[in-house]
Amino acid sequence: MKTNIDSIPAVRQLKEAREVIRPYIHRTPVFTSATLDRITGARLFFKCENFQKGGSFKFRGASNAVMTLPENALSKGVATHSSGNHAQALSLAARIRNIKAFIVMPENAPKIKVSAVQEYGGEIHFCAPTLPDRERTLKKLIGKTEAAEIHPYNDYRIIAGQSSVAAEIIEEITDPDILLVPVGGGGLLSGSILSTRYLSPRTKVYAAEPEKADDAFQSFRQKKFVPADKPQTIADGLRTSLGSKTYPIIMGGVTDILTATEESIVKAMYLIWERMKIIVEPSAAVPLACIFDNPLPFRKKRVAIILSGGNVDLGKLPWNEEPASIH
Amino acid sequence: MKTNIDSIPAVRQLKEAREVIRPYIHRTPVFTSATLDRITGARLFFKCENFQKGGSFKFRGASNAVMTLPENALSKGVATHSSGNHAQALSLAARIRNIKAFIVMPENAPKIKVSAVQEYGGEIHFCAPTLPDRERTLKKLIGKTEAAEIHPYNDYRIIAGQSSVAAEIIEEITDPDILLVPVGGGGLLSGSILSTRYLSPRTKVYAAEPEKADDAFQSFRQKKFVPADKPQTIADGLRTSLGSKTYPIIMGGVTDILTATEESIVKAMYLIWERMKIIVEPSAAVPLACIFDNPLPFRKKRVAIILSGGNVDLGKLPWNEEPASIH
Numbered sequence: 001m002k003t004n005i006d007s008i009p010a011v012r013q014l015k016e017a018r019e020v021i022r023p024y025i026h027r028t029p030v031f032t033s034a035t036l037d038r039i040t041g042a043r044l045f046f047k048c049e050n051f052q053k054g055g056s057f058k059f060r061g062a063s064n065a066v067m068t069l070p071e072n073a074l075s076k077g078v079a080t081h082s083s084g085n086h087a088q089a090l091s092l093a094a095r096i097r098n099i100k101a102f103i104v105m106p107e108n109a110p111k112i113k114v115s116a117v118q119e120y121g122g123e124i125h126f127c128a129p130t131l132p133d134r135e136r137t138l139k140k141l142i143g144k145t146e147a148a149e150i151h152p153y154n155d156y157r158i159i160a161g162q163s164s165v166a167a168e169i170i171e172e173i174t175d176p177d178i179l180l181v182p183v184g185g186g187g188l189l190s191g192s193i194l195s196t197r198y199l200s201p202r203t204k205v206y207a208a209e210p211e212k213a214d215d216a217f218q219s220f221r222q223k224k225f226v227p228a229d230k231p232q233t234i235a236d237g238l239r240t241s242l243g244s245k246t247y248p249i250i251m252g253g254v255t256d257i258l259t260a261t262e263e264s265i266v267k268a269m270y271l272i273w274e275r276m277k278i279i280v281e282p283s284a285a286v287p288l289a290c291i292f293d294n295p296l297p298f299r300k301k302r303v304a305i306i307l308s309g310g311n312v313d314l315g316k317l318p319w320n321e322e323p324a325s326i327h
Numbered sequence: 328m329k330t331n332i333d334s335i336p337a338v339r340q341l342k343e344a345r346e347v348i349r350p351y352i353h354r355t356p357v358f359t360s361a362t363l364d365r366i367t368g369a370r371l372f373f374k375c376e377n378f379q380k381g382g383s384f385k386f387r388g389a390s391n392a393v394m395t396l397p398e399n400a401l402s403k404g405v406a407t408h409s410s411g412n413h414a415q416a417l418s419l420a421a422r423i424r425n426i427k428a429f430i431v432m433p434e435n436a437p438k439i440k441v442s443a444v445q446e447y448g449g450e451i452h453f454c455a456p457t458l459p460d461r462e463r464t465l466k467k468l469i470g471k472t473e474a475a476e477i478h479p480y481n482d483y484r485i486i487a488g489q490s491s492v493a494a495e496i497i498e499e500i501t502d503p504d505i506l507l508v509p510v511g512g513g514g515l516l517s518g519s520i521l522s523t524r525y526l527s528p529r530t531k532v533y534a535a536e537p538e539k540a541d542d543a544f545q546s547f548r549q550k551k552f553v554p555a556d557k558p559q560t561i562a563d564g565l566r567t568s569l570g571s572k573t574y575p576i577i578m579g580g581v582t583d584i585l586t587a588t589e590e591s592i593v594k595a596m597y598l599i600w601e602r603m604k605i606i607v608e609p610s611a612a613v614p615l616a617c618i619f620d621n622p623l624p625f626r627k628k629r630v631a632i633i634l635s636g637g638n639v640d641l642g643k644l645p646w647n648e649e650p651a652s653i654h
Contacts, residue, residue: 029356031378050604051358051603051604055604270641273606273641274641276378277377277378277382277605277606277607277637278604278605278606279600279604279605279606280604310604314597314600314601314644314646315646315647317641317644317647319641319642320642320644320647
């Protein structure tokens with residue numbers, strides 16, 4: 001069993017993570033769309049992590065963290081606070097290793113997310129819906145259970161797991177010019193930067209962020225850490241701030257960070273559903289939306305886009321709420 | 328250029344059709360779902376024709392018909408009456424061969440279908456919304472243009488094109504026990520029966536039909552042709568009756584025809600969207616719905632299901648109309 005990673009993962013550690021998670025993850029397909037190529041003037045390759053187990057790329061990092069947990073920690077289980085895809089991914093990975101997963105969720109979390117975690121066997125502990133409350137509840141829970149905390153992104157084991165998405169892309173697509181990755185807490189983006197640096201250094205990594213949750217964009221522009229300030233975006237997976245481990249990797253490795261309007265995010269999501277016949281969540285549509293809003297860097301380029309997840313409430317679709325915005 | 332096929336296609340003719348259409352069609356992927364396997368107690372393989380060009384398997388037959396059209400007929404174009412997937416498929420195939428496609432549509436056809444045909448360059452001629460009106464309008468149009476009529480299913484060129492779906496499945500899946508195919512006019516089912524007979528005779532072919540459009544079921548039970556009688560099903564692609572060319576192939580080759588309730592069709596469609604993260608139209612969900620309503624023949628079997636198409640109005644989803652039926 002591998003030990004913890006205590007500095008920015010080297011190429012050997014990323015390779016180890018791929019081997020660790022290989023038996024558990026899906027190797028997801030890469031789709032293309034002649035229509036979206038025509039609309040954007042680019043050659044787009046969509047890596048379909050919406051088809052990943054648990055419905056998002058988060059299962060890769062969670063698997064790496066859970067599968068590399070030392071034997072003597074197994075009986076205590078794992079814990080996190082999350083109302084999103086990491087909660088599902090960690091619950092599923094824990095169930096596969098037959099250990100407990102304690103998930104702290106705000107009491108106002110959508111029912112659909114609560115039942116998804118329950119279905120994967122996660123043990124939910126509700127708390128008041130503020131970040132201090134979530135952290136306090138998690139700390140108390142860990143004090144009682146001695147479970148290992150698995151942070152959704154500020155953890156090198158998670159970053160190493162997420163790096164496998166870009167590694168697969170680089171194996172599948174000959175020589176992409178650009179890799180375009182959504183950024184929330186920065187785990188996927190950090191992993192993508194490391195994989196690209198080691199395996200395809202010619203490929204530029206761009207990050208895609210909602211205009212209404214543009215903390216990474218602001219951090220990059222101002223060259224200092226700027227936290228998210230009450231983000232109101234529909235892209236619920238991208239509302240978090242960067243972490244102490246993801247911030248330096250991103251600042252040192254991203255070519256640029258671009259933003260997209262809410263209107264473009266809904267339009268991109270709608271087009272992916274309508275044209276590619278696949279279900280992606282709003283966060284996964286942010287990269288394509290960023291191309292709509294910033295077309296120049298992508299024109300005539302070979303662009304790999306990570307469709308990060310597909311967990312969405314099918315009874316509450318944005319174009320049914322505001323049909324005017326997409327027709 | 329191949330000539331017309333004037334009797335039930337032989338294995339050689341199916342192979343020729345595959346070669347003719349190979350440069351134009353997508354070879355669609357086969358997906359699996361651990362959750363749906365668990366729910367049904369079967370091992371399911373979903374052939375994703377929702378990812379086919381034009382959004383459905385119909386493009387295969389239409390391509391074969393258009394690409395084998397004799398040179399001297401090209402300048403006149405092709406014509407059909409259809410408000411559904413065949414209209415889009417024929418328009419797209421005609422555009423690729425750079426010939427005209429005349430499409431007769433009822434004046435009450437949904438806007439989304441009208442604009443899809445227009446987008447693929449089809450020339451629409453509206454008529455009153457009855458079958459006699461559609462046939463009369465098409466006859467008049469063909470009298471004027473001398474375009475070649477391409478019937479959506481009662482045509483051996485179409486049947487030979489549709490047979491390529493099952494041929495690909497047989498190449499991809501080792502030894503399926505059952506191939507389960509939705510049936511409307513019977514073009515896809517006839518092609519599936521022929522491919523299976525020639526290439527995997529051990530595989531049984533079952534047909535799936537909505538209970539509210541059960542003309543094929545009734546024909547099979549009563550051993551005589553029973554036409555569809557005002558079908559009211561949500562599965563809009565399966566409202567048609569069998570044709571003179573599809574009826575005998577089906578009666579001689581199908582193991583059984585099963586039906587599904589409307590409620591099961593909506594439930595199956597919802598589960599495919601939610602669990603597999605792919606978009607299928609109601610007609611494509613009918614096979615899975617038939618397994619829900621008739622589980623016995625499928626238990627512990629390797630079952631290939633054709634997901635026939637993914638053309639659906641994203642602004643009008645059945646679970647948003649009647650949420651009670653699926654939760």
